[in-house]
Amino acid sequence: MTSPGSPSETRALIIERLVGDSGEADQVIAVGRAMAERALPLLQKALAGELGAPVAVDLQTVEVGRVPEARSRAGEAFALTVVPSPSSADAMTLVMDAQAVAVMVSALFGGDPDQPVAPIERDLSPIEADVATTVFQEVAAALNGSGKRSLDLRLPVPKAIAGNEARRRVLRDGAAVGIVYNLSTPSDSGTLTVMIPQRLLLTSRDGEAAAGKDGKATELDWRARFSEEVMRSTVRLEAAMPLARLTLGDLAAFAPGQVIEFEENAQLNARLSTRDKTLFVCEFGKLGQNYTVRVSRPHDAGQDFIDGLMPG
Structure with missing residues (x-):
């Protein structure tokens, strides 16, 4: 094992090991994108059923970053929740900016999708936080997966927090993959950011990320993957x-x-x-x-x- 070439590299390595392992950026983004794209149709269907109104869900970007960055990009008003799993107290961090909350509230309560949504320039109300919780639940359930690829999240998600409570919430720093969804109507849009620690992603989806560490997956791995996808397909009874x-x-x-x-x-x-x-x-x-x-x-x-x- 080789040691870093300078004191700064040594310090960076120690800090990274303390706050969370990270993998190759391209590999992590590929796994995160596969997860996000797989969840997209499930999420679109779930939100349509929950809201009863047309809200488009699009994958905006998948990138590597740090967990607290989900909050820093959301502005002053936002909703936040942190979902635990048996192996991590912060297995998934979800942040929804105020404009996305306004879009979802308008859709839920029958607003005209062709009219601009009034922006929220204050702390979220309890009802708005409840709507955000509903959306967070559907996003977490869609991304959670099943079988060997499951993040094993403890659902339902904790109730979303907002205002000073959300701004003061301590988020453990660490390398993460960031998935940004765009929630939109014909006239407005907002963003929902999901942060999943790389240490969890690389552990729970090691077979998908590293392909068995030797460039090929075992027959059982492929059978499990295909079986899961087949079981998700729809048939007409x-x-x-x-x-x-x-x-x-x-x-x-x-x-x-x-x-x-x-x-x-x-x-x-x-x-x-x-x-x-x-x-x-x-x-x-x-x-x-x-x-x-x-x-x-x-x-x-x-x-x-x-x-x-x-x-x-």
Whole structure:
């Protein structure tokens, strides 16, 4: 192991080891960008469902920095929260500037998206802090991930703080990757900054950052990654109820307006399927004003084949 060439380099190395390890900047940014881009569609969908209004979420930048920089770039008025994990008391620091808070508050309470949002030039109110907490929760959940790549954040996030409490909050200095999202409507925008310590990022995502340290991931690593992405994909479910068994002659005699009776046990044998593959046998019913299907048992293709050979 070689030692630094000067006292200043030695001092910098000691300080870095005290406040947090750092990795190669390009590698850290690549891992942070992959995480941010993976979370982007989840975050967009979650906020649309939470707000019920169109707010665009765009990835503005991913860069290396220090944890306190998230607060320094937000101006005088902002919301802040620090999310812990089992391995770190400050696994994620989230800061939302006042303009982003104003955009989200306007969207939540039905403001006209085509009209400029009144800027917030004071400390945030409790309601505005609550809105920021809601947004922070969705961002943390989207970035948290799952499986081996999970940051293992302790969710839900702590309530957002603002004003003097947020400005005086002590943030442990350390190397971090900064992810900046832009939250916007057609007329206004603001920024939300996420800081994740590099010591945590490099530990929890070592396989992704270093690719097994020898330039290639193991088969199990790749299988875990692909399995996670597949489980996130969406499919269309279809529920169908058996109608009746008829001859081709009966079918040919059908005429407009004809009424067809369901079989006696049709309601108990609805089939839940996706992409032409039957998954479950269900019971058809109604809950309030909505029709429902309740899963009864997994579909048995073998038994279904036998039943088709010997119709009742």
